[in-house]
Amino acid sequence: MNGPILDFEKPIYELEKRINDLKELADHQEDDSLEGLELTREIAALEQKLDRLAQEIYSKLTRWQRVQLARHPRRPCTLDFISLMCTDFVELHGDRGFADDKAMVGGFAKMDGKPVMVVGQQKGKDTKQKLYRNFGMTHPEGYRKALRLMQLASRFNKPVVVLVDTPGAFPGIGAEERGQAEAIARNLREMTRLEVPVIINIIGEGASGGALGIGVGDRVFMLENAWYSVISPEGCAAILWRDSAKAPEAAEALKLSAPDLMRLKVIDQIIPEPNGGAHRDPKAQAQILKREILSALNELEQLKPHELIDQRIAKFRVMGEYVERGRE
Amino acid sequence: MEWFKKAKEGLISQRRKDIPDGIWVKCDSCGEIIYRKELEKDLWVCPKCDYHFRIKSKDYMNLILDSGELVEFDENLEATDPLEFKDSKKYPDRIKESQRKTNLNDAIVTGIGKINGKEISFAVMDFGFIGGSMGSVVGEKVARAIERALERRIPLVIISSSGGARMQEGILSLMQMAKTSALLARLYDHKIPFVSVLTNPTTAGVMASYASLGDVIIAEPKALLGFAGPRVIQQTIKQDLPPGFQSSEFFLEHGFLDLISHRQDLKKNISLIVEYLS
Secondary structure, rough: OOOOOOOOHHHHHEEEEEEHHHHHHHHHOOOHHHHHHHEEEHHHHHHHHHHHHHHHHHHOOOOOOHHHHOOOOOOHHHHHHHHHHHHEEEEEEOOOOOOHHHHHHHEEEOOOEEEEEEEEEOOHHHHHHHHHHHHHHHOOOHHHHHHHHHHHHHOOOOOOOEEEOOOOOOOOHHHHHOOOOHHHHHHHHHHHOOOOOEEEEEEEEEEHHHOOOOOOOOEEEOOOOOEOOOOOOHHHHHHHHHHHHHHHHHHHHOOOHHHHHOOOOOOEEEOOOOOHHHHHHHHHHHHHHHHHHHHHHHHOOOOOOOHHHHHHHHHHHHOOOEEEEEOO | OHHHHHHHHHHOOOOOOOOOOOOEEEEOOOEEEEHHHHHHOOOEEEEOOOEEEOOOOOHHHHHHHHHHOOEEEEEEEOOOOOOEOOOOOOHHHHHHHHHHOOOOOOEEEEEEEEEEEEEEEEEEEEEOOOHHOEOOHHHHHHHHHHHHHHHHHHHHHEEEEOEEEHHHHHHHHHHHHHHHHHHHHHHHHOOOOEEEEEEEEEEEEOOOHHHHHOOOOEEEEOOOOOOOHHHHHHHHHHHOOOOOOOEEHHHOOOOOOOOEEOOHHHHHHHHHHHHHHH
């Protein structure tokens, strides 16, 4: 295994290592020798134990542990999903106004042969890529690039698949000079007006306006261990306790996990992850997600453009909780 | 600490307080001591440096609407506690305390009023209520104000003043951005005018949704506007912020505002725009 291992993952990796060592040992034994049989039995027992352990650990993850999984260095990101779910990807660049934001990628691709427009934030894995991608923190030109591509898809009647994975819209001087707020606000309004099906998928981190800026659609799917919140746990902790080290507490308070968001009726569906998280089996993960996207597209393609838009508005219209005094 | 000191000059809102009591008032910007009565007469604008003091939602009603009259709607909407959120206080206690302090149910007042005889759907935010933050109640009241404009085919005017989405309602606050903007798509397609007025401060979730979606966007002078707060930007980029960064003047210069209006001209300007768009 390459790359770091999270604390709570350790027992699993240790057990896996033991199993692998034993398997190697078994390879050198005669199949019907006493030692060989003994080893086979032990391996089987350990594999059962591994299943139980993984089940135990991953069935009761805290919200903070999920945040860690969502940020796992080996978690598949947008371009991984595109290459695992699609063929014939033609990447398109630029906002036709200022620049090509490397933190936002997009282009036409085929999913099981069906042409779609895919857009999403790209985070980058090693240091060089992370810098190149600005850690997936989008500038205004990124939101404008995404909108340009989505409107292109809408004009040529291709559905839109959005992959959301960002630690936030970039807070910087240039971002403000070029209207970060305006770019996000415009996307919220214009994504509402797209005349084709739009499927939003929160695949990793969904930080605040930076995520929502490409987050308006007909279906909102969220991977089991992704997070989506009004503010990052670190940002929240810095405000509440003036200490970003209290992010684990903030993650609990913010209720930012997929099950939380399902309960708050903000997302439509939780996309299950392979046992142990998306990074343990990116291929399987991509297949699961692709199946759900295609099934949703099949359903939505029955609708006329105005029906799509009406339902999209109605979907977001009812979000929120309040009481009307005197009318209960 | 040099950069820290310097940057502070650029931060216009951080040290600003709500209007103080007393006969004399010191200008937060130039330090001038001003007679309270005179300041009131001048709509809380410093006669020496034109600094616009922060005023309440009620003051804007008096300033903008004919006879200060608003037929208020949805005043019975109140926040719940969907996250059971607790920091130094429980969220419901924070709400109750703000309600006592401001005499408002939440950070926005909405209804129907007239501006120079023309009926408008009007909404005005109040920074005094948890920093004008937008939770479900603010989002719902803005949504209904948009729907009223649609149903009656009357212009929409929103006066914003907000630090952004309300953290205590988590993701539901974020979704109010999508909710209000989705309804504004309707308004846009029906060609019903929307004038967005930005006052000090209008940032983050409100700025990144309806406040930036006006057909015409007007700001008061020297207001703090923007997506990210200046402190967050400074911590991220570890650089000095240029003087006047994120002020109304900065955003006018960069092409994101239609005009900056002195408070004395605000009613006239809104009224003229509404007339031109009708």
